[in-house]
């Protein structure tokens with residue numbers, strides 16, 4: 001990958017798409033993780049720091065202090081306007097209004113948190129005539145590893161053409177503060193959740209697999225070259241297929 005070229009292409013993309021929409025700027029959820037850090041950095045390069053609003057949305061009992069610290073470090077480094085909104089009260093109010101949520105599994109409850117954050121981002125986008133800028137990378141999009149209409153509910157996906165390993169590399173090149181780059185990726189939806197544990201494979205490996213799969217390599221070739229187990233390969237391919245619906249607009253029946 002030519003990172004200089006990719007960076008310029010993404011910056012042009014943000015500028016062009018926001019310009020075409022005639023909006024004032026961008027709203028980005030800043031988690032303290034690297035995808036949002038890179039996205040916000042590129043948005044600032046495209047639009048200027050005065051046209052990017054960062055919103056940190058911790059859940060008081062769950063979000064690690066280090067994430068909130070890193071989110072603030074990033075916002076200060078970029079010089080953007082930055083707000084913090086604790087989602088705990090909103091999530092609790094939802095749970096109190098829906099009796100069956102008591103027994104809902106952690107994934108259902110976790111997805112509710114991602115969708116709560118999406119609602120808050122759109123509240124601000126509506127109010128300020130801005131776009132919600134998504135932070136999904138190519139690895140997550142191919143795997144469908146995001147919450148539909150949660151962190152997947154956005155207006156643009158500027159880093160959607162970069163694999164996770166490329167997100168790290170571009171972030172290093174742009175000088176994003178190191179603590180955001182070295183931490184383990186996490187959706188932060190439940191205690192101890194990490195992407196690589198939930199996916200059952202490292203990002204380095206899954207990116208190798210996805211590249212080969214895109215190039216049309218046969219399953220045996222992928223397994224032999226990457227050294228992953230048959231079970232891991234099945235799981236990766238299963239995610240790609242099972243989550244196909246997330247990459248499409250909702251189907252509409254053709255009427256005659």
Ligand SMILES: Nc1ncnc2c1ncn2[C@@H]1O[C@H](COP(=O)(O)OP(=O)(O)OC[C@H]2O[C@@H]([n+]3cccc(C(=O)O)c3)[C@H](O)[C@@H]2O)[C@@H](O)[C@H]1O
Pocket residue numbers: 107110111114140144145146147148150151186187188189195198245
């Ligand atoms: N074939 C189909 N056609 C159309 N729609 C279909 C469908 N199959 C399911 N659906 C719908 O999709 C729903 C399931 O999708 P969804 O609600 O997204 O839920 P799901 O994919 O089950 O869970 C989201 C996954 O993304 C992970 N995540 C979330 C947020 C952030 C990050 C991160 O990396 O930071 C990761 C999370 O840990 C979890 O593994 C179903 O309840 C149903 O409504």
Ligand SMILES: Nc1ncnc2c1ncn2[C@@H]1O[C@H](COP(=O)(O)OP(=O)(O)OP(=O)(O)O)[C@@H](O)[C@H]1O
Pocket residue numbers: 028029030031032033034035036037055056057058059063117135151184185186187188195
């Ligand atoms: N606590 C949070 N505050 C604000 N936004 C959040 C928070 N948690 C998640 N988000 C939003 O959801 C997006 C998806 O989360 P995801 O974990 O994939 O990305 P990340 O946290 O930026 O990077 P990493 O993969 O390194 O954890 C974030 O980029 C961010 O926009």
Ligand SMILES: [Mg+2]
Pocket residue numbers: 031033034185186187188
């Ligand atoms: Mg994260």
